[in-house]
Amino acid sequence: MAMSRDEIFKSVQVVLAETLMVDEEEVLPESSLVKDLGAESIDFLDIVFRLEKKFGFKIQQGELFTENVMSDPKLVQDGRFTADGIEVLSQKMPHLNFTAFSADPRVDRLSELFTVRALMDFVERKLAAGGVPATN
Amino acid sequence: MRWLWIDTIVKYEPGKRLVAVKNVSLAEEHLHDHFACDAQGPAQPLVPASLLLEGLAQTSGILVGSVQEFREKVILAKVTRFTLDADVGPGHCVRFDATIERLDVAGASTQGTIERLSHADGEWRAIGSGSLMFSHIDRNFAGREFPKENFVFGENFRTILSGSGLQRFLDDAGQRGRPVASR
Structure with a gap:
């Protein structure tokens, strides 16, 4: 069954909290990864790896960032x-x-364009295109 | 990789796992300062935790570098998590065990453990672990440029490889693993 938008948000929230060492409550759809959550360049690669693991799809370099x-x-x-x-x-x-x-x-x-919502949109598109969400 | 914190590589599974060891000696000068005797009590020679992290990072970095036969400049970019539960001092042998979790053209994430052998009981004991991120800095997201020579994998590093039986990385017309500047 396809993941709902809310389920995607919860999963992205967990990924970003783990990657950027912030509380899950701080991760809101409108949050900017850099300005609000303190992401640095290497965190982008970490986010890519963790999204791949979480949702079970591959992300090519330059596809997300x-x-x-x-x-x-x-x-x-x-x-x-x-x-x-x-x-x-x-x-x-x-x-x-x-x-x-x-x-x-x-x-x-x-x-500023790289927000939590942008990540959710990315995940939603990838899953709709045939990516398989991981079971955990 | 100039100040090496591993002595030799004892296990290498290409692209997957690398295990290195370090023997800690009281002859290492930094131990005399960490911690020297003072008015509070006698000397306590202990390997600083940061250097145990460095040993794990060097072990993991060599593993990551080996995948592209040391053509990439592999730099420790992020310590995602690191824990250390016990001290290491003179007479201990430390074993760093690193595995690649994920690798792509931009970099890699690794998992690693640190174990300590005590000669008192002959037992290896897990004393720490860490998750690290490495960047192939010529392909970093920030788009910055770096010197052409591979300053990461230099001559000291070649000594480790040849002394660990990993000569094959150095045997490709004597070039592989050699810093670009010296070719």
């Missing part, structure tokens, strides 16, 4: 994503919501 976009001058100019850059990101990362970000697409604001 960004890579290899910052140094491409077609995608980033003067510290801001170009229209092409946002388009590329939107296609590669449909779990992120670029609506508000597009108005001020500074590179240093990108981390």
Whole structure:
């Protein structure tokens, strides 16, 4: 049976609490991984590994978190994503919501898009695409 | 990996598990300061817990590095969990037992245990454990660039490999495992 949105949230909450050493109550859908929960770059890899273990699917590098976009001058100019850059990101990362970000697409604001809700959306898409949730 | 906290590798299961040991000697100078005698009492030579963690990290890091035949720069990036329940001092032998939990192009997570052999009773005793994260730093999420030479797996590390019977990592035209700068 497919996992409900609430079940996905509870599982993501546990993963983030374990990874980032925060209380589960602090992990809310709107929480930013970096700004609110204190995630650092290596934590992203830890989160990837733990989500794979928790939900039983594989995550390719660059599938959940960004890579290899910052140094491409077609995608980033003067510290801001170009229209092409946002388009590329939107296609590669449909779990992120670029609506508000597009108005001020500074590179240093990108981390704000990585919220608990974005992770839930990612997991939901992966499971719907055939990923099998683990039993524990 | 310049200040080695393992003496030799005693077991290697490619891509899965690596076990290393360290013999603790009173000749190690740092033990004379940790802890020196003072007005509170006599000297208590004990291996600092941080160095036992370092030994486990070196054991785990070599295991992770071996998967890509030491081409990646493998850096300890996160101590997810570490516990130590007993002291280690002169005359003890320490065994670090590391396994890879998950590995991909960006890095790896490992699990490890620390055991201590006491010559008083000849028994190995589990005294600690840890979960570690390693980054292949040239492929890190932050996108930073690092020197081309592999400063992680240097000459000291080659000594460990050759002294542990893992010569095959060094035998590929004498190049594998050698720092890039010295090729």
